[in-house]
Every structure is written in C-alpha cells, then in structure tokens.
Amino acid sequence: MKPQDFMEALGSVSQEKLDALAKWQNAKTPITGEAPAKGERITQTAAEPVSAARRRGTMKQKVKTKASAVQFLPWKFGIGVAVAACAAIAIIIGGGIISLDKQMQVGSNVGTSITEQIAESTTDEVNAVIIVQHEPVEIIEKLISSGGNDSTMMKLPPEGAVQVLRSVEDAEACCQYSDENVAGQPFDFRNKLTEDVFAEYDVLYFAFKDEQKPQYCYSVDLAGGSIAADGSTLKLDFHALMFEPAHLPSDWCSVTEPDWNTYYFYTVPKNTLPDLNAIELSFEEYPLGEIPDEILANPHENVGVTDDGKTIMALQEYLETTKEYLNWLNSVPKPKYITWAEDTPVPPEDCTEVQEISADTAQSKQYVKLMQEYYTQKTGIPCDYDFSGMGKDLDETIETDDASIHIKGMVGCDWTMFVFFDVEPLNLSPENTEHFSSKSFSNLSDNMCLDCGILDANGNPIHSFNQTCRTMPAQQSLDNGIFHCYSIINNHSDEAVTGGEKYLGIGKRNGSGVPEYEISIPLDCLQSTPLQESSLAAIVSTFIPDNSEQCYYPQQMTRCAVTPFGVYSVSDQFKTVQPEWAVSCFWLEIPLFKLKATPLITQNDANGSVIRSFDLDGLTCWGSTVTNDTGISFADFLFDRPYETTKGMLIIQ
Amino acid sequence: MTEDEKLLRLFQARDERALQAAEQQYGKLCRTMAYRILGDRQDAEECANDVLMKLWDTIPPVEPHSLTAFVSGITRNHALNILRAKNKAKRGGKQYDAALDELSPYLKSDEDLEDRLGTIALQDAINRFLETLPEETCMIFLARYYSMQPIKEIAAEHSSTVGRVQMILKRTKEKLRAYLKEEGLL
Numbered sequence: 001m002k003p004q005d006f007m008e009a010l011g012s013v014s015q016e017k018l019d020a021l022a023k024w025q026n027a028k029t030p031i032t033g034e035a036p037a038k039g040e041r042i043t044q045t046a047a048e049p050v051s052a053a054r055r056r057g058t059m060k061q062k063v064k065t066k067a068s069a070v071q072f073l074p075w076k077f078g079i080g081v082a083v084a085a086c087a088a089i090a091i092i093i094g095g096g097i098i099s100l101d102k103q104m105q106v107g108s109n110v111g112t113s114i115t116e117q118i119a120e121s122t123t124d125e126v127n128a129v130i131i132v133q134h135e136p137v138e139i140i141e142k143l144i145s146s147g148g149n150d151s152t153m154m155k156l157p158p159e160g161a162v163q164v165l166r167s168v169e170d171a172e173a174c175c176q177y178s179d180e181n182v183a184g185q186p187f188d189f190r191n192k193l194t195e196d197v198f199a200e201y202d203v204l205y206f207a208f209k210d211e212q213k214p215q216y217c218y219s220v221d222l223a224g225g226s227i228a229a230d231g232s233t234l235k236l237d238f239h240a241l242m243f244e245p246a247h248l249p250s251d252w253c254s255v256t257e258p259d260w261n262t263y264y265f266y267t268v269p270k271n272t273l274p275d276l277n278a279i280e281l282s283f284e285e286y287p288l289g290e291i292p293d294e295i296l297a298n299p300h301e302n303v304g305v306t307d308d309g310k311t312i313m314a315l316q317e318y319l320e321t322t323k324e325y326l327n328w329l330n331s332v333p334k335p336k337y338i339t340w341a342e343d344t345p346v347p348p349e350d351c352t353e354v355q356e357i358s359a360d361t362a363q364s365k366q367y368v369k370l371m372q373e374y375y376t377q378k379t380g381i382p383c384d385y386d387f388s389g390m391g392k393d394l395d396e397t398i399e400t401d402d403a404s405i406h407i408k409g410m411v412g413c414d415w416t417m418f419v420f421f422d423v424e425p426l427n428l429s430p431e432n433t434e435h436f437s438s439k440s441f442s443n444l445s446d447n448m449c450l451d452c453g454i455l456d457a458n459g460n461p462i463h464s465f466n467q468t469c470r471t472m473p474a475q476q477s478l479d480n481g482i483f484h485c486y487s488i489i490n491n492h493s494d495e496a497v498t499g500g501e502k503y504l505g506i507g508k509r510n511g512s513g514v515p516e517y518e519i520s521i522p523l524d525c526l527q528s529t530p531l532q533e534s535s536l537a538a539i540v541s542t543f544i545p546d547n548s549e550q551c552y553y554p555q556q557m558t559r560c561a562v563t564p565f566g567v568y569s570v571s572d573q574f575k576t577v578q579p580e581w582a583v584s585c586f587w588l589e590i591p592l593f594k595l596k597a598t599p600l601i602t603q604n605d606a607n608g609s610v611i612r613s614f615d616l617d618g619l620t621c622w623g624s625t626v627t628n629d630t631g632i633s634f635a636d637f638l639f640d641r642p643y644e645t646t647k648g649m650l651i652i653q
Numbered sequence: 654m655t656e657d658e659k660l661l662r663l664f665q666a667r668d669e670r671a672l673q674a675a676e677q678q679y680g681k682l683c684r685t686m687a688y689r690i691l692g693d694r695q696d697a698e699e700c701a702n703d704v705l706m707k708l709w710d711t712i713p714p715v716e717p718h719s720l721t722a723f724v725s726g727i728t729r730n731h732a733l734n735i736l737r738a739k740n741k742a743k744r745g746g747k748q749y750d751a752a753l754d755e756l757s758p759y760l761k762s763d764e765d766l767e768d769r770l771g772t773i774a775l776q777d778a779i780n781r782f783l784e785t786l787p788e789e790t791c792m793i794f795l796a797r798y799y800s801m802q803p804i805k806e807i808a809a810e811h812s813s814t815v816g817r818v819q820m821i822l823k824r825t826k827e828k829l830r831a832y833l834k835e836e837g838l839l
Contacts, residue, residue, distance in 0.1 A: 001760055001775070001833075001838060001839060002760070003752075003753040003754075003756040003757050003760050004753065005760075005772070005775060006756055006760050006775070006779070006798075007733070007749070007752065007753065007756070007798065008733060008772070009772060009775040009776045009779055010779055010795075010798055010799055011726070011729055011730050011733065011799075012776040012779070012780070013779065013780060013783065013795065013799060014780050014783075015717075015718065015719075015722065015726075017780075017783055017791065017795060018719065018722030018723075018725065018726055018795075018799075019718055019719040019722045020788070020791075020792065021722060021725075021792055021795045021796065021799065021800070022719045022721035022722040022725065023719070024789075024792040024796075025721075025792075025796060025800070025802075025810070026721065028810045028811055028812075029789075029811060030811055030812035030813065031789060031793065031808075031811045031812065031813035031817065031818065031821075
C-alpha cells in the first residue's frame with residue numbers, strides 16, 4: 001500500500017465522522033488529550049488541575065520542580081537541570097545597586113520549545129519524562145484552628161493526620177475523627193466546611209498531637225510547608241515561641257498536654273494540591289526571654305482553668321512589647337505557601353505538566369556538550385553548566401565548492417545565540433592547508449564565510465547577518481581535516497527574538513544581502529530573557545554620523561537582561577536624523593561611565609562574598625543600532641563562562 | 654433558520670443565488686482545501702468553481718446533513734481527481750505532500766493496492782479504525798489527513814501546541830499501522 005492509497009481511501013470516511021469533524025473544526029474545541037490506555041504514558045495540559053488529572057487517571061509519572069521555578073529536572077537520564085528561576089537579581093554597577101524588581105522568567109518559553117522538540121522526535125521508545133512548571137500553592141485563609149481540651153475527642157493517630165478536603169463529603173468523612181461516644185463537644189466543624197466553601201476552595205486539613213510539638217512551647221504559628229519527594233507527604237514548618245525551661249515556673253503546665261491535639265483547616269486554591277496522606281512537622285524555635293515573676297504569678301490556676309485568664313492576658317500584653325516575641329511574630333511569612341521539594345526529582349504524580357521525551361532525544365543533547373566545550377576551551381576550566389532547554393541539535397549540511405559545512409547545534413537566548421558547525425575545507429592547496437591550519441579562522445571566513453542571522457517569517461534578515469565565524473577557542477589546527485567552528489549572532493536591538501515566527505538563517509549572502517545559498521531553521525528553542533527595567537548609572541556614548549555631523553549620543557542604560565551568557569543592556573529609544581546606522585565596537589573596554597576600563601565582574605552571595613568572578617569574552621561589545629530615525633544604544637557584556645542566573649548578585653564595577 | 658439551511662433552500666428551489674451564497678460561505682474553504690492538495694492557486698480556484706457546480710448538480714436530490722462536511726468531501730475528492738488527472742500524484746500541494754510523507758513510514762508496503770476490492774477493504778478498515786479512536790483523536794487525525802489542515806493550524810485553533818498534536822498523530826499512526834497489519838492490509 002502506498003500513502004496515496006490511504007489518502008484516497010480516507011475520502012470514503014463516513015458522513016457521520018465528517019459531520020463531527022466539521023462541528024469540531026467550527027467549534028475550535030480545545031484539545032484536552034485522550035485518556036491513555038492502561039500502561040501508556042500520557043501528557044497533560046498545563047492548565048489542567050493536578051488533582052483533576054489524577055482523578056481521571058491521566059498522570060503516570062510525576063517529577064517536581066522546586067518552588068517558584070520554571071525548571072526542567074532530570075529524570076532517568078539526568079538530562080535536564082534548572083535553566084531558569086524566578087530569582088530576584090540585583091546588579092551593582094559603578095557602586096550603585098540596580099535591582100531587577102521583576103522576577104526573571106528566564107525559562108518562560110522553554111516548555112514549548114522543548115515540548116515541540118521532543119514531540120518532533122519520531123523514535124518509538126519513550127522512557128523519560130520532563131516536567132515544566134510547578135507553582136507554589138498559597139495557603140489562603142485559616143478557617144479553623146483549635147486545640148485544647150475539646151480536641152481530646154479527636155480520634156487522631158499518633159503520627160497525626162492530613163487530608164486535602166475537596167468536597168463536603170470529604171469533610172464529612174474527615175469529621176469522623178470525632179469520637180461521639182465521649183462526652184463533651186464533638187470534634188465537628190461541618191458548619192464551617194460548607195458547599196459554598198468547597199465551591200471556591202479546597203481545604204487543607206491537618207492535625208497532630210500536642211506532644212509532637214516541642215516541649216516548653218508557648219505558641220506555634222504555621223510558616224508554610226512543602227510536599228516531600230514522595231509526593232504525598234506534607235512537611236509543615238512552624239515557628240515556635242519557646243519558654244526557656246529555667247524560666248518556666250515549675251507548676252506551670254507544660255503547655256503541651258499529651259491528650260490534646262492541634263488541628264487546622266486552611267482554604268487553598270482548588271485543585272492545586274495533590275492528595276496527601278502523611279505529615280512531617282518541623283519547628284523552628286524562637287526563645288522567649290525571661291518572663292518577670294509578676295507576670296507569671298500563680299500561673300497554674302489561671303492557665304489551666306482559665307477562670308479569669310488574668311495571667312494569660314498579662315502575659316500576652318507583656319509579650320507584645322518584647323523583642324523576642326515580635327521577632328517570632330515577624331518571622332512568620334505572610335502569605336504562606338505550600339511549595340515542592342527542592343532539587344529532587346520525585347517519582348509520583350503531581351506536576352502541572354508532564355511531557356514525554358524519547359530516549360534518543362534525551363541522550364543526544366549535542367548542543368549542551370557543544371556549549372560546554374566552548375566555555376571549557378575558553379577558560380581551561382571544565383564547564384558543566386546544563387544548557388538543556390536553551391537550544392537544539394541540528395544536523396544540516398551545506399555543500400559549497402570550497403567546503404562542506406555541517407551545522408550541529410545552536411544555543412542561545414533573546415540577545416545572544418551560538419551556532420556550532422564543522423567546516424571541512426575542500427580542494428585545499430598546500431598553501432591553503434598550511435594557512436587553514438593556523439589559529440585564525442578569519443581568512444577562511446573571508447573565502448567561504450558562513451553568514452548567520454535571524455530571519456523573519458518572510459526570510460528577511462532582521463538581526464546580525466555577520467561573519468563572526470571562529471574556530472573553537474582551543475583549536476590550533478585542522479582536526480582530521482575539519483575546523484570546529486562557532487558563530488555568535490547578536491540581537492542588538494531592544495526587541496526580543498522569541499515570541500514570533502523567526503528562523504535561524506545560515507548560509508552565504510552576497511553584498512546586496514541576497515542569499516547565494518542558505519538554510520533556515522525554525523527558532524523554536526531559544527530562552528526568553530526579557531529586558532527588565534533598571535536604572536543603571538552606566539552610560540554608553542556612541543558616535544553616530546548625523547548628516548555628516550559628528551554626533552555623540554550619550555545614553556543611559558535603562559533596561560537589561562541577565563542571561564547565562566552575560567548581561568545585555570539597552571538605553572531608551574532616541575531620535576536621530578540618520579536613517580539607518582549601526583555601530584558595534586568589539587572592545588573589552590566598554591566606555592561606560594563610572595566603570596573601570598576593564599570591569600571587574602563577580603557573582604556574590606547574600607553576604608557579599610564572591611562566589612566566582614568572570615572575565616569578559618572578546619566578543620563583548622557596545623554601540624548603537626538605528627532603524628529609520630530611531631536608535632538605541634547597547635552594551636553587551638559576554639562572559640567567559642556561564643552565569644548562574646538564579647544565584648546571588650551580579651556585581652559589575 | 655441557519656445560514657446552511659437558507660443555502661440549502663436556495664439550492665432546492667433551484668435559485669441561482671445559491672451559487673453566489675455558496676461561494677461566499679464555502680468558497681474559501683474549497684480553495685484552501687484544494688490548494689493544500691494541489692499546491693497551485695489556479696488549479697485550486699478551478700477546483701473550487703467545479704465544487705460549486707457539483708453542489709448545484711447534487712442538491713437536490715441530496716440533502717446533506719452538514720454542508721461543511723459535504724463541501725469538504727466533494728472538494729477533497731475532486732482535488733484528488735484533478736491531481737490524478739494531471740499526473741501530479743507524486744508531488745502535489747505542500748500539505749498533501751507533507752501528509753504523504755508523514756504517513757509513509759507507517760503505511761509502506763511492498764504490495765500495491767490496485768484492485769477495487771482492495772480499495773473497498775481499505776476504506777472499510779479505515780472507517781472501522783476511526784471508530785476505535787477517542788473522539789478528539791479521531792477529529793485531529795481527520796483534520797490532518799482528511800482536511801489536510803496544517804498541524805500548526807490545528808494546534809492554534811484548538812488551543813494546543815504543535816508538539817502535542819504531533820504526538821497524538823504519531824500515536825494514532827502507530828495504532829493505524831498495527832490495525833492495518835492485523836487486517837492484512839499492510
């Protein structure tokens with residue numbers, strides 16, 4: 001059978017199906033994904049609530065990402081690592097601090113590109129999983145919190161209890177913890193766990209024995225929690241206000257009674273938490289200072305019986321003015337969140353998106369190795385930075401009269417893109433062989449340069465079709481007749497590359513910009529690294545010839561993007577009379593006011609200690625780009641090794 | 654009364670305004686689908702005109718339940734006929750070729766399906782296979798290989814990603830291959 005036979009036979013599809021197709025196409029019904037057959041791996045849309053997916057049985061694997069992060073985590077092959085995070089980053093330049101108040105969403109589009117990359121794979125074996133994003137769950141409102149004498153009627157197991165209540169029925173079942181055979185007020189809060197509440201929220205319920213709290217604890221407050229690697233254990237963090245035992249009168253009840261329980265009901269956004277079945281408690285202790293005797297006078301009678309509560313009230317009034325108490329109070333975060341266990345890929349079922357990746361795709365991230373090799377050769381220090389999700393493997397060959405060019409991969413972000421390729425010179429004369437075996441690739445690129453740039457949907461170049469092809473930093477000679485090369489594409493504008501239909505163009509263009517040969521590759525793999533508002537003291541002063549006048553345009557850098565490759569900063573737009581102009585100066589000594597001639601660049605921790613320092617890459621540059629009558633100035637700091645955008649502060653001085 | 658019902662009334666009344674209304678309502682659909690198969694705008698235009706005349710010839714007596722489905726069916730078959738007649742079956746429109754390329758790894762067989770009996774068996778098997786698919790999967794499969802809608806367009810129109818649609822199609826083609834093998838057609 002030929003595919004044509006199938007296509008023709010498909011024309012006889014039943015009218016019923018065609019009606020349904022027309023209806024489906026007109027309705028533009030969102031694709032939800034089929035329920036998988038038993039044993040089949042599945043995908044789930046990011047929009048679908050986790051628990052809903054679990055209930056309908058579509059989640060086969062889970063891996064989780066750390067809180068607040070957009071991240072890929074390694075699964076079976078250890079292929080992915082955090083590529084992005086929401087981290088507050090501060091840049092200090094020229095002694096000033098520039099805070100990037102908005103969180104860096106470095107990996108915001110990674111899911112899509114990786115997803116598509118993965119999906120494009122046609123291999124049959126599917127045995128790895130990638131996760132995209134996991135948001136922390138806000139603990140919205142405390143509905144009920146209680147303890148004390150009444151709580152003794154709870155039928156609570158010694159290890160405590162936890163449950164995500166999703167309906168009144170769940171709440172009814174939960175309230176079966178009450179032991180109605182015991183005299184007194186039963187543990188029953190069904191009047192607060194109503195249909196109205198469940199229409200809008202789920203309710204996180206947890207309870208534990210008072211003896212699980214630290215001894216001599218006066219009060220606890222929930223600080224947040226996290227879901228453990230097993231996906232079903234809730235780790236709760238409390239801040240505990242502690243008496244010093246020595247300061248506690250001997251007849252004061254220990255505050256923790258063995259029969260008492262503490263229980264909480266918090267509203268949480270619907271369908272954001274997985275089913276939970278175990279809790280672990282941790283208490284961060286905040287010691288109280290010595291309590292004056294007059295405050296604690298005759299405490300046992302008052303506290304235990306609460307007949308007049310004078311001691312409690314006196315203690316409370318006293319505490320409200322003490323530093324220790326206020327420290328404890330202020331230590332409790334508001335709002336509170338349930339996050340997800342950090343750094344550990346967990347086996348089970350909860351994530352906001354699971355995508356499949358083929359074994360071949362997982363193992364063949366050549367672009368990661370190429371980028372690592374680039375930095376390793378650059379500095380001589382092995383680079384293990386994981387560039388997963390920041391590029392794609394390529395396998396394209398261009399044959400010219402002079403060379404065979406094999407394009408192997410690309411890595412990049414909105415502002416800087418690396419393309420890696422091998423050049424095998426053909427028909428080399430002895431002179432040329434000797435020449436090509438030199439360190440420099442410049443003459444080779446003159447002869448058979450490979451222009452690289454970004455094309456729009458119509459194939460028109462929009463960013464840097466240039467000839468910055470170079471051999472890999474450490475290559476000294478032909479490697480079995482091959483030059484291992486790279487090219488850097490710079491986007492020296494203030495418009496991100498991601499977000500539209502763009503292509504990587506590789507080939508050769510004549511002087512008029514017309515391609516003599518060219519391949520174009522969909523750019524669906526780049527990191528989104530948006531410019532953030534900043535108030536850099538730095539100024540780039542660019543010379544632009546305006547109508548033969550010599551004009552300098554000193555511009556303050558007002559926005560910047562911190563990427564694994566460096567820092568790209570731009571000015572606001574300004575007007576010139578020069579319609580088209582671009583100047584890029586590849587000097588390490590960027591004439592930024594208030595900076596040293598060769599800036600000192602470090603990554604510091606919160607205490608100001610230097611984690612690592614960076615040198616500038618020789619392709620660091622500054623300049624201006626003018627389109628029509630509007631220009632921007634830029635300073636493009638490229639680092640000699642990748643920068644961890646999620647850690648500490650970047651200091652340039 | 655819906656637009657389709659009004660249009661059907663015009664055809665049934667043999668009112669020539671039916672052609673104009675059909676052109677307005679379904680001209681674009683015809684041309685788009687024909688172009689996906691033929692890869693030539695002029696051919697697609699002619700095909701679309703032919704389809705309108707076929708509608709005139711067939712309604713009445715035919716009373717299609719869904720005009721969209723009916724029009725797309727006629728368009729598809731007619732475009733394939735044109736392609737065959739022009740001996741372009743090897744390389745046609747971009748989407749048609751892409752669809753063939755996508756199906757090729759799953760449907761390649763040494764045996765030709767020349768005889769009429771074989772074609773009927775295949776048609777029957779396809780219809781039965783489609784019945785085994787979940788509704789949404791079936792629609793995606795038909796949108797791609799019946800309507801020859803680009804994957805990107807399917808994803809965009811149905812709030813999904815290209816990767817996801819591709820994955821669904823890939824799985825479905827694997828199932829199709831297995832199904833046709835079982836049926837002895839591969």
